[in-house]
Amino acid sequence: MAKIKVKDLAVGMTLIADVCDPNGRFLLGEGCVLNEKHLKALNAWGVISVEINDEDMPVNKHSIEISPEIYNAIEEQVNQRFRHNDMSKPFVKELVTESVRFFVEQLRE
Amino acid sequence: MALDAERIVASVLKVAALPAVALKFSEAINDPLTSNQVLENIVSEDSALAAKVLMIANSALFNFPSKIDTISKAITIIGQKQLSQIILSCSVVQMFKDIPQDVIDMEQFWRHSIAVATAARILAAYRREQNIEKFFAAGLLHDIGKLILFVEAPKYATEIMNRCAESNELMHIVEREVLGFDHSKLGAMLLKKWKLPEDVVSAVYYHHMPGISSGDIVAPGTVHVADIISHALQFGSSGEKYVPTLNEKAWLALGLDIEVLSSVIDQLNVQHTEAVHYILGLS
Numbered sequence: 111m112a113k114i115k116v117k118d119l120a121v122g123m124t125l126i127a128d129v130c131d132p133n134g135r136f137l138l139g140e141g142c143v144l145n146e147k148h149l150k151a152l153n154a155w156g157v158i159s160v161e162i163n164d165e166d167m168p169v170n171k172h173s174i175e176i177s178p179e180i181y182n183a184i185e186e187q188v189n190q191r192f193r194h195n196d197m198s199k200p201f202v203k204e205l206v207t208e209s210v211r212f213f214v215e216q217l218r219e
Numbered sequence: 220m221a222l223d224a225e226r227i228v229a230s231v232l233k234v235a236a237l238p239a240v241a242l243k244f245s246e247a248i249n250d251p252l253t254s255n256q257v258l259e260n261i262v263s264e265d266s267a268l269a270a271k272v273l274m275i276a277n278s279a280l281f282n283f284p285s286k287i288d289t290i291s292k293a294i295t296i297i298g299q300k301q302l303s304q305i306i307l308s309c310s311v312v313q314m315f316k317d318i319p320q321d322v323i324d325m326e327q328f329w330r331h332s333i334a335v336a337t338a339a340r341i342l343a344a345y346r347r348e349q350n351i352e353k354f355f356a357a358g359l360l361h362d363i364g365k366l367i368l369f370v371e372a373p374k375y376a377t378e379i380m381n382r383c384a385e386s387n388e389l390m391h392i393v394e395r396e397v398l399g400f401d402h403s404k405l406g407a408m409l410l411k412k413w414k415l416p417e418d419v420v421s422a423v424y425y426h427h428m429p430g431i432s433s434g435d436i437v438a439p440g441t442v443h444v445a446d447i448i449s450h451a452l453q454f455g456s457s458g459e460k461y462v463p464t465l466n467e468k469a470w471l472a473l474g475l476d477i478e479v480l481s482s483v484i485d486q487l488n489v490q491h492t493e494a495v496h497y498i499l500g501l502s
Contacts, residue, residue, distance in 0.1 A: 113481070132486055133344050158485040191451070194389055194464045201444075201470045204477050208484055209451045 112167045115159050116152045121145055123166040131155040176214055184213045224400050227371045228408040235370070237413040240265045241310040245352075248299045258299065259290040262306075271309060272302065275497055304355050308333070308498040311359070315366045322369055322377070323458055329499055330455025330491075332359050337490045338445035341483050345475055346437070357422035357442050360410060362457045364402030364423075367409060368394075380458055390459045391427050403427050429469035440469030452484065454491055 111126055121144055129138045129152065137155055138148060152160070188209045195202045243261050247253045263269050269290055276293035277286060287293050294302055312329055336358030343354040368376040379397055383390050394401040407424035418438045425432040425439035426446060432439050443466060449455075450462040 115485075132341065132482075134347065156486075158489055159482065188451070191453075191460070192462050193387065194461050196465070199465060199467050200477055201467065201480075202465055204480050205448065205451050208480055212452055212484060212488075 111161055112164050113159050114162050114167065116149070116157050118168060119144060119149055119152070119160070119162075120168070121149065123162045125160055126163055127161040129157055129160050131157055176217060180217070181210075181214065184217075185210050188213070222372055222375060222398050224398075224405055224408060227367060227405060228412060231367045231371050231409060232412055235314050235367075235409070237314075238265070238310045240268060241307045242414070244306050245303050248303050255291045255294050255299075258294050258302075262290050262294070268306065268309070272297070272305075275305065278496075300352050304336075304352055304359075305497050307356055308336075308359055308494075311363065312498060315370070318366065318369050322373065323365075323380075324456070326499065327456040328362070328366075328458070330495060331449060331457045332362055332455070333494045333498060334449035334452075334454030334487065334491050335359070335361055335442065335445045337494050338448050338483065338487050339441050341486050341490070342441050342445060342473060342475070345479055345483070346441075346473060348437075353416060353419055354422075354438070354441055354445075356415070357419045357426075357438060358445050360406060360415075360419070361423050361426045361442050361446060362402060362406065363409060364404065364406030365457060367405045368398075368402060372398075383458070383460065387461070389461055389463060390457075391463070401427065427463060428466065429472075430466045436469060436472045440466075440472045443469045444473065448480075448484065448487070452487070454487075 114123075123144050125138055125140055125142045125144065128136065128140050130136050132155075135155070137151065137157065142148065188206055189197075192202065192206055197203060197206065240261060244258065247257055247261060262272055272290060272293050273287060275281075276283070276296045281296050283296055287296055297305070316325065318325055336355045339354040339358035340351050343351040348354065365376075368379075375398060379390065379393050382388070382393050382397075386393075391401040391403065403424055403426055407420050410420045410423055418435065421432060421434055422438035422442045426442040429436055429439040429443045443463075447462055447465055450459065
């Protein structure tokens with residue numbers, strides 16, 4: 111299972127989870143094999159990312175490795191900034207994980 | 220002598236009156252009988268604003284095949300509600316543009332405020348709220364009390380900033396110690412004087428303590444969570460180094476699944492760039 115930006119999608123990839131637009135309107139179902147029309151619809155409805163199979167993931171995006179040192183430094187910085195928060199709370203935990211992912215992704219781009 | 224919040228707000232009102240056009244426009248779009256003609260007349264009262272509206276409608280974001288040359292067409296292209304958000308944002312940005320850059324970086328400040336506004340709007344959309352523009356307004360204005368302090372009590376504001384820079388404390392806590400109140404109270408008082416809707420005022424008032432709001436927790440809770448997300452991802456800066464403490468009650472009150480967070484962040488990232496472009500004219 112891998113999350114991919116709609117702009118990186120290609121025809122022939124398979125969705126592995128239902129896709130809704132930002133207002134929760136159902137658009138495409140799990141298992142749908144994407145064609146040109148689907149890609150247009152996803153863009154038009156403002157969907158930003160969807161989930162696809164790992165093997166469908168374009169290789170070049172994945173192959174940019176972030177060194178463990180840099181990864182740790184990012185994680186450390188994020189943790190520092192959350193010092194006034196209780197890390198055991200589910201929302202905080204998720205936001206910390208997502209923040210690290212966000213900064214790593216920015217670095218990749 | 221301790222500062223008096225009432226007096227500060229009374230004094231800032233003399234320099235910071237919300238332009239009539241912003242209020243008139245938002246009142247007008249809430250009336251279902253309003254036509255684009257009426258809105259066009261309101262926008263045209265302010266020629267600088269009218270020019271900006273045309274510029275936005277003709278910008279690459281809308282990618283319209285022909286030139287938009289009337290305000291009425293521009294309103295159709297941009298959309299009434301989105302335009303109302305842009306007008307409000309541009310008005311307040313304009314109002315506080317004279318605060319010196321060495322005191323607080325205004326571009327960073329507005330980038331943060333726009334992020335909170337956008338995140339609040341996205342969260343509200345997930346909750347299928349009727350009026351998501353209100354959440355945008357509350358997010359945009361949540362820290363306006365900080366600007367009031369910079370304008371009316373720069374000495375105190377600098378003292379607070381310096382203390383936060385040296386210590387690990389959160390800014391609104393230091394404000395309460397130094398002033399006896401914090402920026403959320405000041406901001407809410409100003410917005411009340413501007414006659415903004417009651418729920419926008421209370422969302423700003425309780426954005427650091429949504430749990431104690433006597434009324435609805437959803438509006439302040441949304442701004443609270445949006446603020447925390449924006450701090451975590453470092454979209455702009457309000458002068459606060461740390462991510463404010465989450466009030467878990469606020470998050471739970473939104474009734475959203477934790478899994479939406481990832482999509483909220485993806486959307487925020489895209490929409491924030493767009494909104495910054497509209498409002499600050501920057502990319």
